[in-house]
Structure formats: structure tokens, C-alpha cells
Amino acid sequence: MSAVMEAAPTATQTQSHNPWPAVFALARFEARRLLTTIPVLLGFLVYAAWIVWRAQDYADGYPALQDADRATQGGPLLVGLAVLLAVNQAVLRSLRRDTERHFTVLVMSTAHRTAAHLLSVVPAALLTAVCVAGQFGWQALKPGALGHGSPGELLVGPLTVLAFGAAGVLIARVIRTPFTAPLVVVFFLFLFLLSTGAGIDEGWTRWLTPVIGVASSNTLPSDLIGRPAAWHALYLAALGLTVALLAVLVGGGLRARSVQAGFVGALALTVLGAVAQGQGVSSEVTAARERATLHPEQVQTCVERDGSRYCAFPEWRGRTADWARAVAEVQSLAGGTAHDQSLLVRQRLDARYGLDGDAALDPATTPHQVTVGTAWGGNRVPEFSAAVAGVLVTGDEKTAGELCDGRMVTVMWLALAGRSDPIGSLKNVRLDDSVSGSAIVLSQTNPLTMTAGQTTVVRKLLEQPRDGVAAKVRTNWTELTSPKVTTARVAELLGVTAKVGADKCD
Amino acid sequence: MRLTGALLVPVLRTLPWRALGAAGAVGLLIVSMARLTDEADEMLALNLLRAAALAFALGLAFVLDDPARHTTAAVPTRRPARHALRVALVAPVTAAWWTAALLLVPDGIRPPVGDVTLEAGAAFTLALAAASAAIRLTQAAEPGQAVAGAVLTTAVLGLLLWPGRWELFVGTQDPKWAAAHDRWGMVLVGAVVVWGVCGPEPLRRRVFLKPTRA
Numbered sequence: 001m002s003a004v005m006e007a008a009p010t011a012t013q014t015q016s017h018n019p020w021p022a023v024f025a026l027a028r029f030e031a032r033r034l035l036t037t038i039p040v041l042l043g044f045l046v047y048a049a050w051i052v053w054r055a056q057d058y059a060d061g062y063p064a065l066q067d068a069d070r071a072t073q074g075g076p077l078l079v080g081l082a083v084l085l086a087v088n089q090a091v092l093r094s095l096r097r098d099t100e101r102h103f104t105v106l107v108m109s110t111a112h113r114t115a116a117h118l119l120s121v122v123p124a125a126l127l128t129a130v131c132v133a134g135q136f137g138w139q140a141l142k143p144g145a146l147g148h149g150s151p152g153e154l155l156v157g158p159l160t161v162l163a164f165g166a167a168g169v170l171i172a173r174v175i176r177t178p179f180t181a182p183l184v185v186v187f188f189l190f191l192f193l194l195s196t197g198a199g200i201d202e203g204w205t206r207w208l209t210p211v212i213g214v215a216s217s218n219t220l221p222s223d224l225i226g227r228p229a230a231w232h233a234l235y236l237a238a239l240g241l242t243v244a245l246l247a248v249l250v251g252g253g254l255r256a257r258s259v260q261a262g263f264v265g266a267l268a269l270t271v272l273g274a275v276a277q278g279q280g281v282s283s284e285v286t287a288a289r290e291r292a293t294l295h296p297e298q299v300q301t302c303v304e305r306d307g308s309r310y311c312a313f314p315e316w317r318g319r320t321a322d323w324a325r326a327v328a329e330v331q332s333l334a335g336g337t338a339h340d341q342s343l344l345v346r347q348r349l350d351a352r353y354g355l356d357g358d359a360a361l362d363p364a365t366t367p368h369q370v371t372v373g374t375a376w377g378g379n380r381v382p383e384f385s386a387a388v389a390g391v392l393v394t395g396d397e398k399t400a401g402e403l404c405d406g407r408m409v410t411v412m413w414l415a416l417a418g419r420s421d422p423i424g425s426l427k428n429v430r431l432d433d434s435v436s437g438s439a440i441v442l443s444q445t446n447p448l449t450m451t452a453g454q455t456t457v458v459r460k461l462l463e464q465p466r467d468g469v470a471a472k473v474r475t476n477w478t479e480l481t482s483p484k485v486t487t488a489r490v491a492e493l494l495g496v497t498a499k500v501g502a503d504k505c506d
Numbered sequence: 507m508r509l510t511g512a513l514l515v516p517v518l519r520t521l522p523w524r525a526l527g528a529a530g531a532v533g534l535l536i537v538s539m540a541r542l543t544d545e546a547d548e549m550l551a552l553n554l555l556r557a558a559a560l561a562f563a564l565g566l567a568f569v570l571d572d573p574a575r576h577t578t579a580a581v582p583t584r585r586p587a588r589h590a591l592r593v594a595l596v597a598p599v600t601a602a603w604w605t606a607a608l609l610l611v612p613d614g615i616r617p618p619v620g621d622v623t624l625e626a627g628a629a630f631t632l633a634l635a636a637a638s639a640a641i642r643l644t645q646a647a648e649p650g651q652a653v654a655g656a657v658l659t660t661a662v663l664g665l666l667l668w669p670g671r672w673e674l675f676v677g678t679q680d681p682k683w684a685a686a687h688d689r690w691g692m693v694l695v696g697a698v699v700v701w702g703v704c705g706p707e708p709l710r711r712r713v714f715l716k717p718t719r720a
Contacts, residue, residue: 039659046666078662085655096651178651179525182564182658183532189662190536190557 019107023116026108030120034086040124043082044131047075051135060377062144064315065136066222069153072132073211076157077192080164080210081185083124087165088181091117091172111253114173118244121165129158144322144377147315148222152229159233160210163240164188170247204278210236214355219374221313224292224351226285228277235273241266281354289351296348308343316347316374323372326381329418330388333470335477338392344369345388348444363397363445371397373444382416382425383443389414390448393481401446405503406490408450410473410480412441412458417469422462435459453500457491460498469494509583510591517591522568522650526596529565530603533558537610549677551615552622556675558607559626560661562600563633567657568650569596570637575647579707586705593634600630617678621687628690631697633657635704642704 034040054071091114094100103113132154139145171180192209206212207228245263253259292299292313302311303320306328310320323345331339348371350359364371370391372384389411390400403411416422416429427433431440431447436455441448450458461469476493479485488500537558540546569592572578578588604626608619636657640649668674674693676686 039655042659042663046663078666081662082659085658089651089655092651096648177524177528179522179528179565179568179654182654183529183561185658186557186561186564187532187536190554 017107019109019112022106022108023112023119026113026116027119027122030090030117031123034083034090034120034124035127037086037089039082040079040086043079044127047079047128047131050075050078051131051138055135055138057378058139059375060380061142062146062319062375062377063139063142064219064374065140065145065147065149066225067147067219068136068139068145069149070214071139072135072154073156073160075135076128076132076160077211079124079128080161081188083121083161084164084168084171084188085181085185087117087121087168088172089178090120091169092176092178095176096178109253110251111248111256111259114169114248114251114253117169117172118166118247121162121169124165125158125161128161132157144319146318147219150222150225150227150229152231152233153227155233156211156229156236159236159240163210163236163243166240166244166247170243170250173247173251204274204280207232207235207277208274216353216355216358218349218351218355218358220349220351220355221292221315221374224285224289224354226281226289226354228279231273231277235270235277238266238269238273242270289354292349292351296346300347307340308345311344311346312372313347313374319376320345322376323384326385327370327388330385330392330414333414333417333466333473334389334392335474336481338477338481339474341368341392343388343391345372346370347372347374349374361445363401365396365398367396369397371444379428379442382419382429385419386411386415386429386441386448387443387445390443397445401443401448403448405483406454406485406487407481407483408448408454409457409461409487409490409494411448412450412454413461413469413473416458416462417466423459426458426462451487451501451503453487453491453498453503456498457487457494457496457500460496461494510587513583513588513591514595517588518595520572521592521595522565522571525568525650526562526565526599529562530599533561533603533607534610536561537607540611540615546612546615548615548617548679551611552617552678555607555611555617555622556625559604559629560658562603562626563629563657564654566596566600566630566633567637567653568648569593569634570641571648571650573647575641576645585707589638589705621683621690624687624690624694628694628697629661631694631701632660635697635701638701638704642708 058071059067094103103110108116136149136154140149167184168181171184192211212227212232242263245259245266248256248259249263288299296313297311300311300313301317302309303317304310305320305324308324308327310323312320327343327345331341334341344366346364346369348361348364350361353359361371361373368391370384370388372387373380387397387400390403391397392414393407393411394400394403400411412426416425419425423435427435429441430450431442436452436459438452438455439450441450472494473480479493480490487503491498491500537554540551540554543550570589572588579585604623608616608622611617633653637649637653640646640653640656646652665675672689673680673682673686674689676682680686
């Protein structure tokens with residue numbers, strides 16, 4: 001009889017000292033709870049509603065993506081504050097429910113639990129990233145979109161949420177009281193929301209806050225913006241990492257060499273980012289801004305359309321067709337030589353102050369040159385039409401800006417008669433949105449002024465059928481466009497009976 | 507009355523002084539910006555006072571926390587009396603703190619004291635009403651943290667979403683200032699009513715929200 005020899009079972013490792021699967025499991029659980037707490041849910045709901053509301057008529061349907069990327073940054077602040085509050089309460093939960101003692105028997109140390117809480121913020125940040133991508137993508141897919149978004153600007157939203165979440169964990173690990181986080185949120189709210197209008201601080205310190213607004217609503221070509229977006233994203237990411245690793249250090253991981261090394265590295269990166277982003281505008285950008293402002297012809301490309309030349313900055317090349325349509329609309333109504341006059345439509349801007357200030361453009365003095373800005377859609381279209389009409393009637397922009405006689409009627413009628421809603425457009429181009437009395441007419445360069453009499457005549461003309469008025473305009477073109485023609489005479493020529501006062505401009 | 511006298515010292519000791527102190531300190535820190543910056547105007551001062559009032563209201567959200575809630579439910583002194591005693595003890599501190607906050611704003615840019623005090627009073631009462639509602643509707647003994655979160659969320663959402671027809675947060679130069687303060691009065695009255703309704707201990711234990719153990 002022989003004993004059956006069985007092979008010895010291979011040794012299996014039954015106990016693993018690797019706590020990371022447990023950390024990830026806890027992080028998943030905490031992430032689910034975090035996303036379903038009331039402040040975070042409300043924060044995301046309001047954020048989503050804000051995105052939809054903002055996207056409706058953002059930039060009148062003609063967004064420049066170098067502005068649309070910055071427009072994604074405000075909303076995540078709200079989500080970030082909600083996450084700060086919720087993650088802080090989550091870390092303090094074991095203290096509040098007196099279950100801290102039970103956790104000490106688990107394989108996870110306090111440091112690992114801190115790490116799990118930090119990881120639980122990541123899904124909220126990813127969700128914010130999805131929202132940011134949606135908001136930006138919505139604008140980018142519009143047919144009128146142009147320009148280039150900057151990844152650095154787009155990253156600010158999700159990174160803000162991460163940094164706020166890390167701050168929530170750190171606060172819970174340092175001050176173990178439930179009332180700290182709400183007070184910190186009040187303080188942040190006050191700092192970021194209430195003080196944004198209280199004057200923008202110059203210098204490098206303003207870049208230390210997560211979201212940095214701009215003072216100007218101008219749109220600039222993306223290479224002239226001069227914002228250290230990439231450095232700022234690095235700074236924010238490193239700041240979040242520093243705070244997170246500090247939370248791990250404070251929350252029981254003081255001995256871990258890797259955490260210490262990581263903390264020092266992250267701190268160094270933060271300082272690097274803070275220094276690099278505070279360098280101010282580089283001399284190349286300043287030179288490029290001056291060149292674009294003073295000698296735009298050196299950087300622009302021109303295209304020929306219907307006999308006129310359209311010169312635009314490279315990013316706006318696709319918009320010349322829209323400009324040509326507006327010019328054709330005005331020229332089709334004009335008479336005399338103006339009907340086939342070849343124009344030079346040049347895009348101009350004042351980029352010397354970057355996005356920190358607005359500057360008015362001087363009108364062009366070159367004959368038959370029209371200025372067009374960087375924005376389009378909405379009120380910008382009738383404003384451009386008015387500039388085109390002014391140049392067709394008077395010869396150049398400077399003269400059109402100083403117009404103070406009956407020619408103003410012809411200019412405004414030419415500008416607005418071709419539009420689908422002439423009276424509405426008249427209301428829009430006037431500063432006070434009125435259709436009676438005297439008013440300032442907005443323009444890309446110097447504004448025009450309409451007297452009360454001119455307004456009445458223009459309104460009555462716009463109410464008449466267009467073709468009838470157009471025929472009278474063409475017949476009397478020479479007299480209508482001669483200098484010193486009075487408004488009363490213009491009204492008589494065009495067959496409008498109205499009480500017209502003397503032409504005087506203030 | 508004797509009982510109230512006997513309760514005085516223990517309640518004084520169990521009040522959340524640390525939360526109130528921290529909230530008051532943050533509030534005064536916020537208001538002191540009015541003195542620190544050169545370009546402070548009336549609007550900024552008003553917003554600073556509102557932020558400070560919100561901070562202190564968050565502290566007040568913890569005032570009704572009572573870890574011994576479940577054991578004191580059966581004592582002869584009723585819950586409204588105990589809560590009133592707590593609030594009566596906190597009231598002078600609140601008044602002193604608010605006076606200090608108002609005095610921190612320089613004379614020239616201080617918004618109308620009565621109206622701003624009404625706003626602050628409404629915020630404070632709202633926080634206390636929310637705390638008493640949390641106690642009435644849940645079994646939590648220390649709902650302060652959740653109440654503070656709720657008050658803060660309400661404040662932020664109210665600032666962002668409150669309909670313009672019933673404007674509450676207006677500037678001092680705004681013609682709607684007087685009407686807005688009538689509304690603040692209504693908020694105050696509403697908060698007092700909620701507090702009054704939620705004050706008494708229910709005769710039968712009815713739990714509307716999921717019970718959470720402290």
C-alpha cells in the first residue's frame with residue numbers, strides 16, 4: 001500500500017497589506033455621497049441653468065472663442081464652494097457620529113482615509129470639466145464662431161473645484177469643528193463675488209485668485225490677449241496639489257517620505273507658477289499689440305469681394321462674407337457714383353491696453369475706407385451699416401462723424417432701410433433706444449448725432465415702402481449728398497411732410 | 507422662575523460659544539475691510555455688513571444644538587422655555603456684536619442703521635427658525651452643521667436667483683429701498699412664525715425626515 005502523496009498546495013497570500021483598493025473603494029463611496037449632497041446638487045443645478053441661460057444669446061451668436069473660454073470660469077466657483085462645504089462635512093462625519101474609534105481597526109490609516117476623501121472630489125471636478133466642455137463646445141459649434149480657445153483658460157473651472165475640495169479636506173483635518181467650513185465659504189464668497197466689482201488690483205497679486213476677470217469687453221485676436229493662461233492653470237493645479245498633500249500630512253501622513261517629497265515638489269511648482277504668471281505682458285506681445293493697433297495692414301490679409309476690399313485679422317477671415325453682405329445691402333440702395341464705389345473695409349482695434357481698458361478708435365481719414373470692429377451680430381450690424389452709409393455719402397469716416405446737416409437723413413435711411421426690421425434697428429443703434437427726439441447714434445468710431453427733426457424724417461421714410469423711397473433717393477442723389485443741404489430740404493425732396501427744426505449739433 | 511434661574515448657569519455653559527466667537531470674528535474681519543481700503547463706498551459697506559450678518563447667522567445656527575436633547579425631552583421645563591432661555595442669553599452678545607460691526611463702518615459711508623439692522627435681524631431669526639425647524643422635523647440632536655449649510659445655500663441662491671419683482675438685496679440709492687425693507691420685515695415675521703410653530707415639543711413622535719443619530 002502506498003500512500004498517496006499529494007502535492008503540497010502552493011502558498012497563497014491571504015492577507016494583503018496594500019490599502020489602496022480600500023482607499024479607492026472608500027473614495028468611490030464618498031464621491032457618490034458627495035455628488036448627492038444637497039449643496040452640491042443645487043450647485044450643479046444652478047451651474048447648469050447658468051450655462052444654458054448664458055449660451056442663449058452669448059455674443060449675439062457670433063462668439064470669439066478666445067473670449068468664450070474665459071466665460072466658462074465664473075460658474076465653477078459656485079460648485080467649488082458647494083464641494084468645499086460638502087467634503088468638509090463628509091470628513092467630519094465620523095467625528096460627528098462618533099465612529100472615529102471604529103475606523104482605527106481598519107487596514108486604512110487616517111492618512112489613507114484623508115486621501116480617499118481627496119479622491120472623492122475628482123468626480124465632481126470631472127463633471128465640472130464636462131460642463132465646461134459643453135459650454136465651450138456649444139459656442140464653438142455655432143456657425144458664426146471664430147478664433148481659438150486656450151486650454152489653460154478652460155482648465156481653470158475644473159481645477160478651481162479640485163482646489164476648493166482639497167481646501168475643504170484640509171480645513172476639516174486642521175480645525176475639527178463643524179462651523180469652520182461655512183464661515184470660510186462666506187469669506188471666499190465675499191472675496192470672489194462681492195469684491196469683483198471693487199476695482200481690479202494691478203500687479204502680480206491679482207493672479208493669485210482662481211478666476212481673474214478682465215476690465216474690457218473688447219475682443220482681441222488670440223495672440224494679443226497676453227494672459228498667462230497656461231501658467232495660471234499650472235499654478236492652480238499645483239496649489240490644489242499642495243493643499244491636498246498638506247491635508248494628507250496633517251491628517252496622519254506626516255511620516256510618509258513620499259508625501260513629504262510630493263508636498264515640497266508641489267509647493268515649488270506653485271511658487272514657480274505664481275512667479276511665472278506674474279511676469280506681466282511680454283515685450284513681444286506689446287510689440288504685436290502696437291503693430292496691430294497702428295499698422296494693421298502689416299498683419300491683415302485682404303480679400304476682394306464685389307469690387308471692394310476687405311482686410312481682416314487672420315482669425316476673422318471667415319467673416320468678410322458677412323461684412324460684404326451688409327455693404328451690398330447699403331450700396332444697392334445708394335445712387336450716383338456711390339452705387340458702384342469701391343470701398344476698403346478694414347478691421348481696426350486698439351489693443352495697446354490689452355483687456356485692461358477700452359479705448360475709442362479714431363475715425364479713418366482715408367477716403368472710402370470703412371472701419372469694422374472685432375464683434376459682429378446684434379447691434380454691431382446696423383452700426384457697421386451706418387458707417388458704410390456715412391462713407392458712401394460723405395466720402396470718408398471723419399467727415400461722416402462730424403455730419404450736422406440734412407445728409408444725416410440719407411445716411412441713416414441707407415443704413416437701415418435694407419434691414420429686416422428697420423424701426424427696430426433704428427432703436428438699437430441709438431444710445432437711448434428711442435425712435436423720437438435727438439439722440440447719439442453708436443458706431444465703431446466716433447458716434448453720430450441725430451436731431452429731433454432728422455429722427456422724425458428718418459422714421460417716416462422707414463415706415464414707407466422701400467422701393468418708392470429708393471427711387472427718390474437715386475433721382476435726387478446729388479442734391480441729397482451735397483454738403484450744407486438742410487434737413488427741411490431733404491424732407492421736401494423725399495416727399496416727407498414733417499415739422500423739421502433747424503440743423504444744429506451740440 | 508426658580509427653575510429658569512437654576513437652568514441659567516448650565517445653559518450658559520453649554521451654549522456654542524466657540525462657534526459664535528468664530529462667526530463673530532470672521533464677521534468683524536469682513537467689516538473691517540471698510541476701514542482698511544481707501545476706495546470704500548456706501549455700496550461696499552452695505553455688502554460688507556450683509557456678509558458679516560450672514561457669517562454671524564451661521565454661528566447662530568448652532569445655538570439650539572443640544573446633545574442631551576433626547577434626555578431633556580421629558581423634563582418639566584418645556585422646549586420653548588429652554589430655547590427662549592438660550593436665545594435670551596445670546597441676544598445681548600448679538601446686539602453688542604452688531605453694534606461693533608456697525609461702528610467699524612466709517613461714519614460717512616454707513617448705510618441707514620435701522621434698515622440694515624432689520625436685514626440682519628431677519629437673517630438671524632431665519633437661522634434660528636431653520637434650526638428649530640430642523641429640531642422639530644428630525645431627531646438630530648445637533649443639526650447645527652446642516653442648518654448652517656442650509657442657511658448658507660439659501661443665502662447664496664437667494665442672492666443669485668431671487669426674482670427681481672420682490673427685490674431684497676438693493677442698494678441704498680435704489681428707489682426700491684423702502685419697498686425692499688417692507689419685504690425684509692415680512693421675512694422677519696415669517697421667520698418668527700416658523701420658529702413659533704416649530705418651537706413646542708411634539709406630543710407624538712412624528713419623523714418627517716430620515717432620523718439621523720447624533
